Amino acid sequence: MKSSQYEYAEGVEFEVYPSADTTDPNYYCENLLAVNEKAE
Numbered sequence: 001m002k003s004s005q006y007e008y009a010e011g012v013e014f015e016v017y018p019s020a021d022t023t024d025p026n027y028y029c030e031n032l033l034a035v036n037e038k039a040e
Contacts, residue, residue, distance in 0.1 A: 009034035
């Protein structure tokens with residue numbers, strides 16, 4: 001997905017998986033990306 005307000009910052013990326021049980025109805029994961037606000 002592209003954003004008109006932010007751009008990829010070429011930094012550290014994290015993926016968080018708090019549980020290995022993907023069948024758990026409360027399962028979730030997070031992907032954290034470094035971004036910078038675009039200059040105008």
